[in-house]
Amino acid sequence: MRALLITNPNSTGQRPEVMRQVLAHLLPLPGLRLKSVFTHYPQHAVELCAGLTRADYDVVIGVGGDGTLNEIINGLLGGDAAGSEGAADDTDPTRIAEAEPGAPAPEPAELPALALLPTGSANVFARALGFPQDPVAAAELLARLLREDLRRTIHLARWNGNWFGVNAGFGIDADVIARMERARSRGFAATPLLYLTTSLLAWNRIRRDPPQISVRATSVDGGEMELDDLPLLFASNTNPWTFLGPLPVVTNPANSFDRGLGLFGLTHLDGVGGVAGMLHLLGMGHSRWFERFIEKRTVRVDDAADLTLRSVRPRNFQVDGELAGEFDEIRLHTVPDAIEVFAPREETRFSDRPLRQVLRDFLRWH
Numbered sequence: 548m549r550a551l552l553i554t555n556p557n558s559t560g561q562r563p564e565v566m567r568q569v570l571a572h573l574l575p576l577p578g579l580r581l582k583s584v585f586t587h588y589p590q591h592a593v594e595l596c597a598g599l600t601r602a603d604y605d606v607v608i609g610v611g612g613d614g615t616l617n618e619i620i621n622g623l624l625g626g627d628a629a630g631s632e633g634a635a636d637d638t639d640p641t642r643i644a645e646a647e648p649g650a651p652a653p654e655p656a657e658l659p660a661l662a663l664l665p666t667g668s669a670n671v672f673a674r675a676l677g678f679p680q681d682p683v684a685a686a687e688l689l690a691r692l693l694r695e696d697l698r699r700t701i702h703l704a705r706w707n708g709n710w711f712g713v714n715a716g717f718g719i720d721a722d723v724i725a726r727m728e729r730a731r732s733r734g735f736a737a738t739p740l741l742y743l744t745t746s747l748l749a750w751n752r753i754r755r756d757p758p759q760i761s762v763r764a765t766s767v768d769g770g771e772m773e774l775d776d777l778p779l780l781f782a783s784n785t786n787p788w789t790f791l792g793p794l795p796v797v798t799n800p801a802n803s804f805d806r807g808l809g810l811f812g813l814t815h816l817d818g819v820g821g822v823a824g825m826l827h828l829l830g831m832g833h834s835r836w837f838e839r840f841i842e843k844r845t846v847r848v849d850d851a852a853d854l855t856l857r858s859v860r861p862r863n864f865q866v867d868g869e870l871a872g873e874f875d876e877i878r879l880h881t882v883p884d885a886i887e888v889f890a891p892r893e894e895t896r897f898s899d900r901p902l903r904q905v906l907r908d909f910l911r912w913h
Protein backbone atom coordinates (compact mmCIF):
# COMPACT_ATOMS: atom_id res chain seq x y z
CA MET A 548 0.00 0.00 0.00
CA ARG A 549 1.36 3.42 -1.03
CA ALA A 550 0.52 6.19 1.44
CA LEU A 551 1.16 9.94 1.39
CA LEU A 552 1.34 11.45 4.87
CA ILE A 553 0.70 15.22 4.83
CA THR A 554 1.44 16.97 8.13
CA ASN A 555 0.43 20.52 9.00
CA PRO A 556 3.13 21.73 11.42
CA ASN A 557 0.91 24.72 12.24
CA SER A 558 -2.00 22.65 13.62
CA THR A 559 -2.62 23.19 17.33
CA GLY A 560 -1.51 19.79 18.69
CA GLN A 561 1.45 19.16 16.38
CA ARG A 562 4.72 18.21 18.20
CA PRO A 563 7.79 16.23 17.06
CA GLU A 564 7.09 13.73 19.85
CA VAL A 565 3.54 13.20 18.55
CA MET A 566 4.90 12.55 15.04
CA ARG A 567 7.44 10.07 16.37
CA GLN A 568 4.71 8.08 18.13
CA VAL A 569 2.32 8.30 15.16
CA LEU A 570 5.01 6.95 12.82
CA ALA A 571 5.86 4.19 15.31
CA HIS A 572 2.31 2.86 14.78
CA LEU A 573 2.26 3.25 11.00
CA LEU A 574 5.76 2.25 9.84
CA PRO A 575 5.66 -1.41 10.97
CA LEU A 576 2.61 -2.08 8.74
CA PRO A 577 3.55 -4.88 6.31
CA GLY A 578 3.70 -3.71 2.67
CA LEU A 579 3.36 0.01 3.52
CA ARG A 580 5.39 2.44 1.40
CA LEU A 581 5.04 5.79 3.17
CA LYS A 582 6.06 9.19 1.84
CA SER A 583 5.93 11.95 4.46
CA VAL A 584 5.71 15.67 3.66
CA PHE A 585 5.00 18.83 5.67
CA THR A 586 2.88 21.74 4.50
CA HIS A 587 4.85 24.98 4.30
CA TYR A 588 2.04 27.52 3.97
CA PRO A 589 -1.78 27.77 3.87
CA GLN A 590 -3.24 26.03 0.78
CA HIS A 591 -0.07 23.94 0.34
CA ALA A 592 -2.01 20.70 0.98
CA VAL A 593 -4.35 21.63 -1.92
CA GLU A 594 -1.32 21.82 -4.23
CA LEU A 595 0.19 18.59 -2.86
CA CYS A 596 -3.05 16.67 -3.53
CA ALA A 597 -4.12 18.26 -6.83
CA GLY A 598 -4.35 15.65 -9.58
CA LEU A 599 -3.41 12.65 -7.42
CA THR A 600 -5.10 9.39 -8.38
CA ARG A 601 -5.25 5.85 -6.99
CA ALA A 602 -2.35 5.07 -9.38
CA ASP A 603 -0.16 7.46 -7.33
CA TYR A 604 -1.28 6.59 -3.78
CA ASP A 605 -3.79 4.23 -2.18
CA VAL A 606 -4.31 6.59 0.73
CA VAL A 607 -3.59 10.20 1.70
CA ILE A 608 -3.25 10.56 5.47
CA GLY A 609 -3.67 14.11 6.75
CA VAL A 610 -2.11 14.97 10.11
CA GLY A 611 -3.80 18.18 11.22
CA GLY A 612 -7.20 19.64 11.98
CA ASP A 613 -10.31 20.37 9.96
CA GLY A 614 -8.53 23.08 7.93
CA THR A 615 -5.99 20.51 6.74
CA LEU A 616 -8.80 18.07 5.89
CA ASN A 617 -10.50 20.82 3.88
CA GLU A 618 -7.36 21.50 1.84
CA ILE A 619 -6.79 17.78 1.17
CA ILE A 620 -10.34 17.17 -0.11
CA ASN A 621 -10.21 20.31 -2.27
CA GLY A 622 -6.89 19.12 -3.74
CA LEU A 623 -8.08 15.56 -4.36
CA LEU A 624 -11.55 16.40 -5.64
CA GLY A 625 -10.62 19.55 -7.53
CA GLY A 626 -11.98 22.45 -5.50
CA ASP A 627 -11.55 26.00 -6.70
CA ALA A 628 -9.15 27.09 -3.94
CA ALA A 629 -8.33 30.27 -5.80
CA GLY A 630 -12.07 31.02 -5.86
CA SER A 631 -12.34 30.85 -2.09
CA GLU A 632 -9.29 33.07 -1.61
CA GLY A 633 -10.59 35.67 -4.02
CA ALA A 634 -14.00 35.58 -2.38
CA ALA A 635 -13.07 37.93 0.45
CA ASP A 636 -13.95 41.06 -1.48
CA ASP A 637 -16.53 39.50 -3.76
CA THR A 638 -19.91 40.42 -2.40
CA ASP A 639 -21.72 40.86 -5.69
CA PRO A 640 -24.77 38.58 -5.21
CA THR A 641 -25.42 38.33 -8.97
CA ARG A 642 -22.01 36.81 -9.63
CA ILE A 643 -22.32 34.35 -6.78
CA ALA A 644 -25.86 33.33 -7.74
CA GLU A 645 -24.62 32.51 -11.23
CA ALA A 646 -21.47 30.76 -10.04
CA GLU A 647 -20.75 27.37 -11.57
CA PRO A 648 -21.44 24.60 -9.07
CA GLY A 649 -17.98 23.20 -9.89
CA ALA A 650 -16.50 20.56 -12.15
CA PRO A 651 -17.93 17.02 -11.83
CA ALA A 652 -16.36 15.00 -9.03
CA PRO A 653 -14.05 12.07 -9.88
CA GLU A 654 -15.21 8.55 -8.99
CA PRO A 655 -14.14 7.61 -5.41
CA ALA A 656 -12.38 4.47 -6.72
CA GLU A 657 -10.14 6.65 -8.94
CA LEU A 658 -8.93 8.72 -5.98
CA PRO A 659 -6.63 7.83 -3.09
CA ALA A 660 -8.72 7.02 -0.02
CA LEU A 661 -8.58 9.54 2.83
CA ALA A 662 -7.49 9.22 6.46
CA LEU A 663 -7.00 11.92 9.08
CA LEU A 664 -5.03 11.94 12.33
CA PRO A 665 -6.30 14.70 14.61
CA THR A 666 -3.71 17.29 15.67
CA GLY A 667 -6.04 20.30 15.36
CA SER A 668 -8.00 21.97 18.14
CA ALA A 669 -11.56 20.86 17.30
CA ASN A 670 -10.93 17.88 14.97
CA VAL A 671 -14.62 17.53 14.20
CA PHE A 672 -14.17 15.44 11.06
CA ALA A 673 -11.84 12.82 12.59
CA ARG A 674 -13.90 12.54 15.78
CA ALA A 675 -17.23 12.35 13.95
CA LEU A 676 -15.75 9.48 11.93
CA GLY A 677 -15.11 7.69 15.22
CA PHE A 678 -11.41 8.44 15.83
CA PRO A 679 -10.21 9.33 19.33
CA GLN A 680 -9.07 12.92 19.94
CA ASP A 681 -5.55 11.76 20.87
CA PRO A 682 -3.52 11.52 17.60
CA VAL A 683 -1.37 8.63 18.88
CA ALA A 684 -4.43 6.57 19.86
CA ALA A 685 -5.96 7.53 16.50
CA ALA A 686 -2.79 6.31 14.70
CA GLU A 687 -3.06 2.98 16.51
CA LEU A 688 -6.66 2.65 15.33
CA LEU A 689 -5.73 3.75 11.79
CA ALA A 690 -2.96 1.13 11.64
CA ARG A 691 -5.58 -1.54 12.34
CA LEU A 692 -7.98 -0.10 9.74
CA LEU A 693 -5.20 -0.02 7.11
CA ARG A 694 -4.12 -3.58 7.97
CA GLU A 695 -7.71 -4.88 7.67
CA ASP A 696 -8.57 -2.56 4.74
CA LEU A 697 -11.62 -1.16 6.58
CA ARG A 698 -12.92 1.74 4.57
CA ARG A 699 -16.28 3.32 3.83
CA THR A 700 -17.57 5.85 1.31
CA ILE A 701 -18.99 9.08 2.70
CA HIS A 702 -20.94 12.11 1.51
CA LEU A 703 -19.16 15.46 1.21
CA ALA A 704 -20.54 18.88 0.32
CA ARG A 705 -19.74 21.79 -1.98
CA TRP A 706 -20.07 25.54 -1.66
CA ASN A 707 -19.87 27.65 -4.84
CA GLY A 708 -17.75 24.94 -6.46
CA ASN A 709 -15.40 24.29 -3.51
CA TRP A 710 -15.63 21.32 -1.15
CA PHE A 711 -16.20 20.95 2.57
CA GLY A 712 -16.30 17.99 4.92
CA VAL A 713 -17.56 19.33 8.24
CA ASN A 714 -19.67 22.47 8.23
CA ALA A 715 -20.25 25.89 6.72
CA GLY A 716 -22.22 28.96 7.59
CA PHE A 717 -22.43 32.65 8.14
CA GLY A 718 -23.50 34.04 11.44
CA ILE A 719 -22.29 33.22 14.92
CA ASP A 720 -20.02 30.34 13.82
CA ALA A 721 -18.07 32.55 11.42
CA ASP A 722 -17.94 35.38 13.98
CA VAL A 723 -16.50 33.00 16.60
CA ILE A 724 -13.83 31.87 14.12
CA ALA A 725 -12.96 35.48 13.22
CA ARG A 726 -12.58 36.30 16.95
CA MET A 727 -10.53 33.13 17.54
CA GLU A 728 -8.20 34.02 14.65
CA ARG A 729 -7.68 37.47 16.16
CA ALA A 730 -6.96 35.92 19.59
CA ARG A 731 -4.51 33.41 18.07
CA SER A 732 -2.70 36.17 16.18
CA ARG A 733 -2.23 37.88 19.57
CA GLY A 734 -0.62 34.70 20.93
CA PHE A 735 -3.54 33.07 22.81
CA ALA A 736 -3.82 29.27 22.53
CA ALA A 737 -7.03 27.94 20.93
CA THR A 738 -8.23 26.17 24.08
CA PRO A 739 -11.80 24.86 24.42
CA LEU A 740 -12.33 27.41 27.22
CA LEU A 741 -11.38 30.25 24.88
CA TYR A 742 -13.82 28.84 22.30
CA LEU A 743 -16.57 28.74 24.92
CA THR A 744 -15.95 32.30 26.13
CA THR A 745 -15.71 33.58 22.57
CA SER A 746 -18.95 31.77 21.65
CA LEU A 747 -20.82 33.34 24.58
CA LEU A 748 -19.58 36.82 23.61
CA ALA A 749 -20.59 36.24 19.98
CA TRP A 750 -23.99 34.91 21.14
CA ASN A 751 -24.58 38.06 23.15
CA ARG A 752 -23.61 40.20 20.17
CA ILE A 753 -25.99 38.51 17.71
CA ARG A 754 -28.80 38.75 20.29
CA ARG A 755 -28.39 42.53 20.10
CA ASP A 756 -27.86 42.65 16.31
CA PRO A 757 -29.42 39.50 14.75
CA PRO A 758 -28.03 38.63 11.29
CA GLN A 759 -31.42 38.10 9.47
CA ILE A 760 -30.47 35.07 7.37
CA SER A 761 -32.88 33.59 4.87
CA VAL A 762 -32.70 30.05 3.54
CA ARG A 763 -34.10 28.09 0.62
CA ALA A 764 -33.61 24.33 1.02
CA THR A 765 -34.43 21.32 -1.13
CA SER A 766 -34.25 17.95 0.59
CA VAL A 767 -32.96 14.75 -1.02
CA ASP A 768 -36.56 13.49 -1.42
CA GLY A 769 -37.59 16.71 -3.23
CA GLY A 770 -39.26 18.60 -0.33
CA GLU A 771 -38.79 22.37 -0.31
CA MET A 772 -38.53 24.94 2.48
CA GLU A 773 -38.13 28.69 2.46
CA LEU A 774 -37.68 30.85 5.58
CA ASP A 775 -36.59 34.42 6.26
CA ASP A 776 -35.15 36.48 9.09
CA LEU A 777 -33.41 33.73 11.05
CA PRO A 778 -30.82 34.98 13.56
CA LEU A 779 -28.89 31.70 13.54
CA LEU A 780 -28.39 29.01 10.91
CA PHE A 781 -25.78 26.25 10.47
CA ALA A 782 -25.21 23.75 7.65
CA SER A 783 -23.34 20.59 8.55
CA ASN A 784 -22.08 17.43 6.90
CA THR A 785 -21.16 15.79 10.21
CA ASN A 786 -22.86 14.81 13.42
CA PRO A 787 -21.92 16.48 15.74
CA TRP A 788 -21.69 19.85 14.07
CA THR A 789 -18.70 20.81 16.17
CA PHE A 790 -16.98 20.13 19.50
CA LEU A 791 -16.18 22.35 22.47
CA GLY A 792 -13.57 20.09 24.06
CA PRO A 793 -15.46 16.88 24.88
CA LEU A 794 -18.78 18.68 24.46
CA PRO A 795 -20.34 17.81 21.10
CA VAL A 796 -22.62 20.47 19.65
CA VAL A 797 -25.35 18.27 18.20
CA THR A 798 -27.65 20.22 15.91
CA ASN A 799 -29.07 17.36 13.84
CA PRO A 800 -29.04 14.04 15.72
CA ALA A 801 -30.21 12.13 12.62
CA ASN A 802 -27.46 13.55 10.41
CA SER A 803 -24.52 11.37 9.32
CA PHE A 804 -21.84 10.99 6.64
CA ASP A 805 -24.35 8.80 4.76
CA ARG A 806 -27.04 11.49 4.40
CA GLY A 807 -27.48 14.93 2.86
CA LEU A 808 -26.59 18.16 4.63
CA GLY A 809 -28.02 18.98 8.03
CA LEU A 810 -29.52 22.42 8.50
CA PHE A 811 -30.21 23.85 11.94
CA GLY A 812 -31.54 27.27 12.82
CA LEU A 813 -33.21 29.16 15.65
CA THR A 814 -36.09 31.54 15.04
CA HIS A 815 -35.48 33.63 18.21
CA LEU A 816 -32.56 34.08 20.55
CA ASP A 817 -34.33 35.90 23.40
CA GLY A 818 -36.20 34.64 26.45
CA VAL A 819 -36.53 31.10 27.77
CA GLY A 820 -36.72 29.73 24.21
CA GLY A 821 -33.39 31.35 23.34
CA VAL A 822 -31.67 29.88 26.41
CA ALA A 823 -33.22 26.48 25.65
CA GLY A 824 -31.91 26.68 22.07
CA MET A 825 -28.43 27.45 23.35
CA LEU A 826 -28.50 24.52 25.82
CA HIS A 827 -29.62 22.31 22.97
CA LEU A 828 -26.63 23.47 20.91
CA LEU A 829 -24.33 22.65 23.83
CA GLY A 830 -25.39 19.01 23.67
CA MET A 831 -28.09 19.14 26.33
CA GLY A 832 -31.79 18.61 26.06
CA HIS A 833 -32.27 15.77 23.62
CA SER A 834 -35.05 14.30 25.77
CA ARG A 835 -38.52 14.17 24.19
CA TRP A 836 -40.09 16.92 26.34
CA PHE A 837 -37.18 19.29 25.70
CA GLU A 838 -37.25 18.57 21.95
CA ARG A 839 -41.00 19.34 21.94
CA PHE A 840 -40.39 22.59 23.84
CA ILE A 841 -37.88 23.98 21.38
CA GLU A 842 -39.45 22.47 18.26
CA LYS A 843 -41.43 25.67 17.55
CA ARG A 844 -38.28 27.76 17.86
CA THR A 845 -36.00 25.66 15.68
CA VAL A 846 -35.62 24.98 11.98
CA ARG A 847 -34.20 21.58 11.16
CA VAL A 848 -33.60 19.68 7.92
CA ASP A 849 -31.60 16.46 8.20
CA ASP A 850 -31.22 15.46 4.57
CA ALA A 851 -30.83 18.59 2.43
CA ALA A 852 -29.59 18.20 -1.14
CA ASP A 853 -29.32 21.88 -1.97
CA LEU A 854 -29.31 25.07 0.09
CA THR A 855 -29.14 28.78 -0.64
CA LEU A 856 -28.31 31.04 2.30
CA ARG A 857 -28.74 34.81 2.11
CA SER A 858 -27.92 37.57 4.51
CA VAL A 859 -29.26 41.14 4.20
CA ARG A 860 -25.67 42.40 4.31
CA PRO A 861 -22.29 40.71 3.67
CA ARG A 862 -21.20 38.59 6.61
CA ASN A 863 -18.25 36.44 7.54
CA PHE A 864 -18.59 32.98 6.02
CA GLN A 865 -16.76 29.99 7.52
CA VAL A 866 -15.97 26.64 5.95
CA ASP A 867 -14.58 23.73 8.01
CA GLY A 868 -13.55 26.13 10.76
CA GLU A 869 -11.65 28.59 8.53
CA LEU A 870 -12.85 32.03 7.40
CA ALA A 871 -13.55 32.07 3.65
CA GLY A 872 -14.44 35.77 3.29
CA GLU A 873 -17.55 37.95 3.40
CA PHE A 874 -20.63 36.98 1.41
CA ASP A 875 -24.32 37.81 1.26
CA GLU A 876 -25.31 34.71 -0.70
CA ILE A 877 -23.95 31.17 -0.65
CA ARG A 878 -25.07 28.01 -2.44
CA LEU A 879 -24.35 24.65 -0.83
CA HIS A 880 -25.11 21.16 -2.03
CA THR A 881 -24.41 17.63 -0.94
CA VAL A 882 -22.39 15.12 -3.02
CA PRO A 883 -23.33 11.52 -2.16
CA ASP A 884 -20.56 8.90 -1.93
CA ALA A 885 -17.83 11.40 -2.75
CA ILE A 886 -14.73 9.78 -1.22
CA GLU A 887 -13.50 6.64 0.52
CA VAL A 888 -12.23 7.06 4.07
CA PHE A 889 -10.46 4.70 6.41
CA ALA A 890 -12.74 4.83 9.43
CA PRO A 891 -14.50 2.56 11.91
CA ARG A 892 -17.77 1.24 10.49
CA GLU A 893 -19.88 1.81 13.58
CA GLU A 894 -21.61 5.18 13.97
CA THR A 895 -20.83 7.31 17.02
CA ARG A 896 -24.17 8.48 18.49
CA PHE A 897 -23.19 11.55 20.53
CA SER A 898 -26.78 12.70 20.90
CA ASP A 899 -27.72 9.54 22.80
CA ARG A 900 -25.56 10.51 25.80
CA PRO A 901 -27.67 11.19 28.91
CA LEU A 902 -27.49 14.69 30.46
CA ARG A 903 -25.47 13.27 33.40
CA GLN A 904 -22.78 12.03 30.97
CA VAL A 905 -22.68 15.36 29.11
CA LEU A 906 -22.11 17.23 32.40
CA ARG A 907 -19.53 14.69 33.63
CA ASP A 908 -17.52 15.00 30.40
CA PHE A 909 -17.66 18.77 30.61
CA LEU A 910 -16.44 18.85 34.24
CA ARG A 911 -13.70 16.26 33.59
CA TRP A 912 -12.42 18.38 30.71
CA HIS A 913 -11.97 21.36 33.04
Ligand SMILES: Nc1ncnc2c1ncn2[C@@H]1O[C@H](COP(=O)(O)OP(=O)(O)OP(=O)(O)O)[C@@H](O)[C@H]1O
Pocket residue numbers: 555556557558559560586587588589590591611612613614615616618666667668669670671867868869
Ligand atom coordinates in the same frame (compact mmCIF):
# COMPACT_ATOMS: atom_id res chain seq x y z
N1 LIG B 1 3.24 25.53 7.30
C1 LIG B 1 2.16 26.26 7.60
N2 LIG B 1 2.28 27.49 8.16
C2 LIG B 1 1.20 28.23 8.49
N3 LIG B 1 -0.08 27.83 8.29
C3 LIG B 1 -0.27 26.62 7.73
C4 LIG B 1 0.83 25.77 7.36
N4 LIG B 1 0.32 24.63 6.84
C5 LIG B 1 -1.03 24.75 6.88
N5 LIG B 1 -1.39 25.94 7.42
C6 LIG B 1 -2.75 26.45 7.72
O1 LIG B 1 -3.05 26.14 9.09
C7 LIG B 1 -4.45 26.34 9.25
C8 LIG B 1 -4.99 25.61 10.46
O2 LIG B 1 -4.85 24.24 10.26
P1 LIG B 1 -5.83 23.15 10.91
O3 LIG B 1 -7.24 23.55 10.77
O4 LIG B 1 -5.42 21.86 10.34
O5 LIG B 1 -5.41 23.17 12.44
P2 LIG B 1 -6.22 23.75 13.68
O6 LIG B 1 -6.77 25.10 13.34
O7 LIG B 1 -5.31 23.63 14.82
O8 LIG B 1 -7.38 22.69 13.84
P3 LIG B 1 -9.00 22.73 13.83
O9 LIG B 1 -9.43 23.30 12.52
O10 LIG B 1 -9.44 21.30 13.99
O11 LIG B 1 -9.40 23.58 14.97
C9 LIG B 1 -5.06 25.92 7.92
O12 LIG B 1 -5.91 26.94 7.48
C10 LIG B 1 -3.86 25.78 6.97
O13 LIG B 1 -4.07 26.47 5.76
